[in-house]
Structure formats: structure tokens, C-alpha cells
Amino acid sequence: MTSNVVTIDLSALRHNFKKIKELAEPSVRILCVIKSDAYGHGMLPVARGLESMGADYFGVFEAEEGVRLRDAGIRTPTLVFKGIGADEIPAVVEYDLTPGVFDLSITEQVSDYALRHGKVVPIHIKVDTGMGRIGVPWEEAPDFIKRLLHMKGVTPAGIFSHFSVADEPGHHFTDVQMERFQRVVATAHDLGIKNPLIHIANSGAILNQTGFEGHIVRPGIMLYGSPPSRMCPHRGELEPVMSFRSQVVQVKTVSPGTSISYGRTYIAESQRVIATVPVGYDDGYSRLLSNKGTVLIRGKRAPIVGTVCMNLTMVDVTDIDCVSSGDEVILLGKQGKDRITAEEIAEQIGTISYEVYCSIGKSNKRVYVGGDGGQRAEVRGQRSEVRG
Numbered sequence: 524m525t526s527n528v529v530t531i532d533l534s535a536l537r538h539n540f541k542k543i544k545e546l547a548e549p550s551v552r553i554l555c556v557i558k559s560d561a562y563g564h565g566m567l568p569v570a571r572g573l574e575s576m577g578a579d580y581f582g583v584f585e586a587e588e589g590v591r592l593r594d595a596g597i598r599t600p601t602l603v604f605k606g607i608g609a610d611e612i613p614a615v616v617e618y619d620l621t622p623g624v625f626d627l628s629i630t631e632q633v634s635d636y637a638l639r640h641g642k643v644v645p646i647h648i649k650v651d652t653g654m655g656r657i658g659v660p661w662e663e664a665p666d667f668i669k670r671l672l673h674m675k676g677v678t679p680a681g682i683f684s685h686f687s688v689a690d691e692p693g694h695h696f697t698d699v700q701m702e703r704f705q706r707v708v709a710t711a712h713d714l715g716i717k718n719p720l721i722h723i724a725n726s727g728a729i730l731n732q733t734g735f736e737g738h739i740v741r742p743g744i745m746l747y748g749s750p751p752s753r754m755c756p757h758r759g760e761l762e763p764v765m766s767f768r769s770q771v772v773q774v775k776t777v778s779p780g781t782s783i784s785y786g787r788t789y790i791a792e793s794q795r796v797i798a799t800v801p802v803g804y805d806d807g808y809s810r811l812l813s814n815k816g817t818v819l820i821r822g823k824r825a826p827i828v829g830t831v832c833m834n835l836t837m838v839d840v841t842d843i844d845c846v847s848s849g850d851e852v853i854l855l856g857k858q859g860k861d862r863i864t865a866e867e868i869a870e871q872i873g874t875i876s877y878e879v880y881c882s883i884g885k886s887n888k889r890v891y892v893g894g895d896g897g898q899r900a901e902v903r904g905q906r907s908e909v910r911g
């Protein structure tokens with residue numbers, strides 16, 4: 524049995540959802556981004572928790588995730604960000620999913636399929652206002668909308684775009700994107716799309732109080748308790764939802780000159796007490812933490828010494844009294860008065876908290892606490908299940 528456990532605290536998720544509601548204007552609805560297995564937190568338990576809180580919409584990346592939601596009895600309207608491929612059209616129509624669209628040919632195929640099945644599918648038009656990723660280029664949006672309006676099996680129920688630097692307070696490019704977006708929305712209105720749902724604000728925009736002109740905000744990382752970047756004010760006292768713990772498997776005292784782990788990147792300069800923890804990069808605990816990261820044992824920081832291996836990591840516990848095999852090790856989360864955050868780990872390895880959550884969450888057994896009905900679930904390798 525593994526001693527490594529990721530704990531997902533659903534009460535923290537509910538807390539963060541409430542904080543987002545407080546930060547957004549009262550009339551603004553919330554589209555909760557639960558793509559990528561809810562950033563590694565587990566899409567279904569997270570969706571159930573948020574649905575019970577009154578989430579207005581869910582955002583997933585591809586249709587298959589939406590199908591999993593529906594199969595699990597989750598009925599909240601669900602937007603598929605990626606757009607859809609021809610093979611996903613039946614699922615979108617049959618499972619009442621809302622595709623983000625930016626491709627006329629696919630949208631026409633959705634329309635034809637829907638009409639053949641006696642349905643009209645709501646779509647949200649994805650506009651690229653400067654992210655440069657997916658979406659109808661904003662200059663081409665008027666022509667796109669005109670042609671879309673001839674398709675009788677789809678109805679434009681929303682228009683959305685995505686900010687690229689909203690986490691940087693006061694960045695001029697956010698204003699540029701907002702202005703482009705507003706122009707597209709005004710054009711859509713003139714062309715006859717009267718009451719679409721308008722949305723552009725991600726967590727960065729919510730924390731920096733911009734982009735609320737729309738009707739829905741689209742938070743992801745805030746729900747899970749992290750700000751999108753260091754530049755973003757940590758408003759609203761978010762609570763991290765994920766924690767990750769293990770247990771010491773061995774403690775030994777080593778003499779000066781002893782080397783630890785592959786590559787001998789750490790050599791003890793004096794007598795040290797070294798604890799071995801059965802966690803490594805196979806568990807989503809990055810090898811880039813070698814000789815950099817710290818863990819919490821008995822409420823104190825223990826620095827990683829030597830290279831993080833596939834399944835084992837060594838830490839220096841010389842300054843912590845009485846560490847012994849079986850002691851709890853916190854790799855992410857709180858112990859005593861101290862907390863290791865995903866932001867801290869991200870900074871040590873040159874990435875963002877999003878990646879830390881996805882890597883750790885998807886690689887380990889997850890246990891759910893703080894749910895309304897005392898939910899508990901255990902999952903490993905969720906990603907391969909999602910992608911089937």
C-alpha cells in the first residue's frame with residue numbers, strides 16, 4: 524500500500540468559490556474551469572462540489588470530458604473550449620454540450636447534424652483578441668458571424684475570448700484585448716445576436732478586477748486556491764485545495780564525505796541525519812527539486828539533498844529532533860504553522876502552480892475530505908482514463 528496521498532479538501536474549494544462570488548459583481552455568473560481533470564484535483568468530485576454550490580457553467584477542454592460529466596449525472600451547462608472535431612459532433616449534440624466555435628466548416632457540420640436530430644445546439648463564438656492560440660481572429664469575426672447566422676441548427680448563445688496577461692496588473696495589452704472584444708460584441712449585436720453570454724475574465728482578471736463587463740467570469744486556478752502568478756494580488760484569501768503527503772521510510776546518520784543519490788550532487792560536509800521519503804518524479808514530484816526543494820517533517824523544514832529519483836527523495840533532518848521511520852512528510856500543504864505552496868514549488872523549478880497541481884494530482888491516489896456527504900475517492904492515472 525502506498526504511503527503517498529494527495530488530499531483534496533472540498534471545503535476549501537467551496538470557500539474559494541464563495542470568495543470569487545464576493546470579488547465579482549453580484550450579477551456576474553461563474554463558469555468554473557474544470558478541464559484537465561480539474562487541474563489535477565479530479566473533475567467529477569470537483570464538479571459535484573461546485574454544482575452543489577450553484578456553479579452556472581463548467582468549462583472543459585474537449586467533448587469527452589463533457590460526456591464524463593453527463594454520464595456522472597452532472598447537468599450544469601458545459602462549454603467545450605477546444606472547439607470540436609467532426610468525430611465529436613454526435614457527443615456534443617446527444618450530451619447537450621456547448622461547443623466553443625471558430626471554424627465555419629465544423630460549425631456547419633454541427634448545424635446539419637443537429638437539424639437531422641431535431642435539435643438546435645447553443646454555441647459560443649471563440650474570438651482571438653490577442654492570445655494567439657485558438658479563436659476567430661477578431662478582425663475576421665464580423666464576416667464569421669454573418670456566415671454563422673445562416674446556420675439554422677446552431678444558435679449563438681455566447682461570445683468569449685481569453686486574456687494573455689490579465690495576471691499582470693495594469694498591463695496595457697489587457698485593455699487592447701478588452702477593446703477588441705467589445706468591438707466584436709457590438710458588431711455581433713448589430714448583426715442580430717441580441718443577448719449572448721459575454722465572457723473573458725480568467726482568474727488574473729478577477730483578482731485584478733478587470734474584464735467584468737461580461738456576464739460570466741471563467742476562473743480556474745483561483746478555485747484551487749492559487750493566484751495565477753506572483754504579480755497578482757492574492758485577494759480574497761484563497762485556500763489551497765490540494766495537499767500531498769508521504770512518510771519517512773528510513774533515517775540514517777552519515778559521516779562527512781558521504782554522497783547522496785545519483786550523480787553524487789550532494790556530499791555531506793559534516794555528520795548529517797538523512798531521511799528517505801518514498802516519493803519521486805513518478806509521483807509528479809519534479810526532479811528539478813533536487814538540492815532545491817524542502818519538505819515539512821514534525822512542523823519543520825527539511826531540505827532535499829541530492830537528486831530526486833523516480834520513487835525516492837532524501838532530505839536532511841539533522842536539525843529536526845527525533846525523526847523516525849513512519850513520520851508524516853508534507854510535500855505540498857500545511858504542517859504545524861508552516862505551509863509549502865504550489866507557487867513555492869513552481870518557483871523552485873521554473874514553472875507555474877498549474878503544472879505542479881496537474882503533475883502531482885494526476886499521478887497519485889487522491890482522497891477527498893470536506894465534502895457534503897463525506898466523499899472519499901481514490902484515483903491514480905486519471906488522465907489516461909479521461910483520454911480513454
Ligand SMILES: Cc1ncc(COP(=O)(O)O)c(C=O)c1O
Pocket residue numbers: 556582604685725726727741742743744745751
Ligand atoms: C479558455 C479558458 N478560460 C479560462 C481559463 C482559466 O484560467 P485561470 O486558471 O488562469 O483562471 C482557462 C485556463 O487555461 C482557459 O483556457
